[in-house]
Amino acid sequence: MGKIRVAVAGVGNCASSLIQGVSHYRTLGNENTEKSLGLMHYSLGGYRPDDIEFVAAFDIDKRKVGKHISEAIFSDPNCTKTISGNIEKSPVVVSMGKVLDGVSAHMQDYPENRRFAVARTRPCDVLKVLRESRSDILLNYLPVGSDKATAFYADACLNTGVSLINCVPVFIASDKGWARKFQKKRIPVIGDDVKSQIGATIIHRMLTKLFEDRGIKFDNTYQLNVGGNTDFLNMLNRHRLKSKKISKTEAVQSQLHIPLNNEHIHIGPSDYIPWLKDNKVCFLRMEGRGFGNIPINLELRLSVEDSPNSAGVVIDAIRCCKIARDRRVGGVLISPSAYFMKHPLIQFPDETARDMVEDFIKGNIER
Numbered sequence: 001m002g003k004i005r006v007a008v009a010g011v012g013n014c015a016s017s018l019i020q021g022v023s024h025y026r027t028l029g030n031e032n033t034e035k036s037l038g039l040m041h042y043s044l045g046g047y048r049p050d051d052i053e054f055v056a057a058f059d060i061d062k063r064k065v066g067k068h069i070s071e072a073i074f075s076d077p078n079c080t081k082t083i084s085g086n087i088e089k090s091p092v093v094v095s096m097g098k099v100l101d102g103v104s105a106h107m108q109d110y111p112e113n114r115r116f117a118v119a120r121t122r123p124c125d126v127l128k129v130l131r132e133s134r135s136d137i138l139l140n141y142l143p144v145g146s147d148k149a150t151a152f153y154a155d156a157c158l159n160t161g162v163s164l165i166n167c168v169p170v171f172i173a174s175d176k177g178w179a180r181k182f183q184k185k186r187i188p189v190i191g192d193d194v195k196s197q198i199g200a201t202i203i204h205r206m207l208t209k210l211f212e213d214r215g216i217k218f219d220n221t222y223q224l225n226v227g228g229n230t231d232f233l234n235m236l237n238r239h240r241l242k243s244k245k246i247s248k249t250e251a252v253q254s255q256l257h258i259p260l261n262n263e264h265i266h267i268g269p270s271d272y273i274p275w276l277k278d279n280k281v282c283f284l285r286m287e288g289r290g291f292g293n294i295p296i297n298l299e300l301r302l303s304v305e306d307s308p309n310s311a312g313v314v315i316d317a318i319r320c321c322k323i324a325r326d327r328r329v330g331g332v333l334i335s336p337s338a339y340f341m342k343h344p345l346i347q348f349p350d351e352t353a354r355d356m357v358e359d360f361i362k363g364n365i366e367r
Ligand SMILES: NC(=O)c1ccc[n+]([C@@H]2O[C@H](COP(=O)([O-])OP(=O)(O)OC[C@H]3O[C@@H](n4cnc5c(N)ncnc54)[C@H](O)[C@@H]3O)[C@@H](O)[C@H]2O)c1
Pocket: 009, 010, 011, 012, 013, 014, 015, 058, 059, 060, 061, 078, 097, 098, 099, 100, 101, 102, 103, 116, 140, 141, 142, 143, 144, 146, 149, 167, 168, 169, 193, 194, 195, 196, 229, 230, 231, 306, 307, 309, 310
């Protein structure tokens, strides 16, 4: 099998965990070792974690641009837990991207080690970097609310034949217009908004389905999330949250035959608590009525390191995307998008989506 050449837009915490994780699994090797736990697949369609190579990276932060990617991932304001501090030096240097709407003005009110700080460097030629690095796939890890910047990188993919894995809640793979463009050029795309390994969304979806399957009349629910990374700081700007709220809410509503009235469901990022760093805490409540109309309430608190939680899913999305490229299959990858993303083009229950992904890997279904 060949290597999978990956470019990254946004060298933040998610990119850091993924790059460290690939290095970690490379040094462990062998699927039979207990140490390689933490993955949904060690070998996926013949590709192992160490077949992933990071060949290009774009950012706009002065502490990352111009640095080797292996150093940039440990630079402020990144704050996720270290998986592997001793990773091999990468020859790849972070290129200056186009800022567009990537940086929210309110960040200026926070200390520099906590926020983005834009480099005074001319943007690179993104198309040239993607071509020269012979990237197969671009991972979009831009901040929530980067609508224009995401469209810019999606266009760059269309112009270079590079696949896109859109980890953020800006609708590309789930937008019929963009989906058609990727289909027309036969470029695989997976999106939108990564659904973490054991995150608030998959738990909320599973419990919602459980309520429904067990005949509970579901009345009210909320999901409140807090954290202390730049993702949470960025999301203090409520104007940037429209599609994030849609993505997270539809992920749960899609599990119900009759969706809840908007007044009875509240899901969203709720506050920024600096000392939590990349630890995200989710408070979830579900209220319903069971047999004989008798009330049942469920409260759950989930505490997770946010960024490795997303990397555990993206490491499989990358390999599914490469399989599609090898098979010359283009357009939206329906099954991987349904299982790996919160806001896919078509929603399926998670167990169904999981079976679909396994069938996709085996080659039994095309997309
Ligand atoms: N579990 C998770 O962590 C999770 C789950 C779902 C979705 N996401 C989404 O993934 C995205 C990345 O998350 P993160 O925690 O790595 O965020 P982050 O804030 O740590 O990183 C964002 C990076 O993008 C850079 N950036 C800003 N504008 C840019 C531009 N125009 N071009 C290039 N780079 C630019 C910033 O400098 C920063 O390095 C966010 O949108 C987040 O909501 C994360």
